[in-house]
Amino acid sequence: MTQTQANPPSRRAIVLYGRASFDHGQALKALATALAGRHTARGETVTVATAYADLSGPALPGVLADLERDGVTEALVIPAMVPADPSLSEWLPGALSHWAATSGTAMAVRLAPPVESALDLPAALDRIAGGLSDSIAKDVRETEPSLGKPGWSAIPEHGRQVFVCVGARCLHRGAEPLYQHLRTVMKGHRALNAGPRRVMCARTSCLYPCNRGPLLVVQPDAVWYGDLTPAKIDRIVTGLLLSDTPETADILHSNRPVGQAGDAPMG
Numbered sequence: 508m509t510q511t512q513a514n515p516p517s518r519r520a521i522v523l524y525g526r527a528s529f530d531h532g533q534a535l536k537a538l539a540t541a542l543a544g545r546h547t548a549r550g551e552t553v554t555v556a557t558a559y560a561d562l563s564g565p566a567l568p569g570v571l572a573d574l575e576r577d578g579v580t581e582a583l584v585i586p587a588m589v590p591a592d593p594s595l596s597e598w599l600p601g602a603l604s605h606w607a608a609t610s611g612t613a614m615a616v617r618l619a620p621p622v623e624s625a626l627d628l629p630a631a632l633d634r635i636a637g638g639l640s641d642s643i644a645k646d647v648r649e650t651e652p653s654l655g656k657p658g659w660s661a662i663p664e665h666g667r668q669v670f671v672c673v674g675a676r677c678l679h680r681g682a683e684p685l686y687q688h689l690r691t692v693m694k695g696h697r698a699l700n701a702g703p704r705r706v707m708c709a710r711t712s713c714l715y716p717c718n719r720g721p722l723l724v725v726q727p728d729a730v731w732y733g734d735l736t737p738a739k740i741d742r743i744v745t746g747l748l749l750s751d752t753p754e755t756a757d758i759l760h761s762n763r764p765v766g767q768a769g770d771a772p773m774g
């Protein structure tokens with residue numbers, strides 16, 4: 508990789524693309540810091556950023572756009588999930604190409620093979636299973652037996668549940684800011700936070716009709732909304748969630764005749 512080019516100088520960035528699950532992305536951030544440190548030690552100026560395929564992001568398109576705004580001219584995306592997500596190779600190359608074609612970016616974007624392909628996982632497993640196991644593995648009986656906090660047995664009382672897909676492809680299409688928009692709008696309506704209209708909002712992994720994403724489904728109404736925008740979310744809140752009168756033109760799919768999707772929520 509070149510470090511500089513004549514007029515204008517190139518600025519390189521590496522984006523580690525991983526999952527935020529479980530440790531909220533801390534492990535990936537630590538890897539990014541370590542990688543940046545190695546480049547610095549070699550006297551190379553490279554920005555190392557992180558992007559996520561799940562949960563709260565930030566998603567890859569937003570990270571790439573931010574890097575370009577910061578003056579980056581060449582970005583290398585490295586899928587850094589271990590184990591690698593086999594579906595990634597089926598959609599990420601095309602999705603990045605789509606982003607490059609539609610965003611108007613002038614930045615060079617390259618996609619590396621998954622980092623897993625460069626690792627010797629059997630050797631790593633062998634090291635752990637071998638002589639090191641006594642020093643790093645803890646006897647399970649040293650931990651108090653428990654299946655979780657006592658409060659985790661209670662079923663929450665919600666009239667409806669809204670499931671917002673933040674699978675990798677919906678996240679790529681901007682699902683996370685839309686989810687945050689939904690939460691913000693809902694907070695402004697008391698009826699949605701207490702009583703029979705109380706709504707539980709949850710982010711989910713892939714719900715399958717990815718090409719219609721970003722999308723959400725409202726249960727128990729079984730009403731699907733796709734190609735979400737902030738304005739569409741506003742209409743879902745005021746129409747279906749607050750007054751049982753959904754805007755039928757917004758509905759992507761419903762398992763019952765449109766117009767009856769808003770039966771009175773359960774108490």
Ligand code: FES
Pocket residue numbers: 672673674675676677678712713714715716717718720722
């Ligand atoms: S990623 Fe959202 S439906 Fe597949």
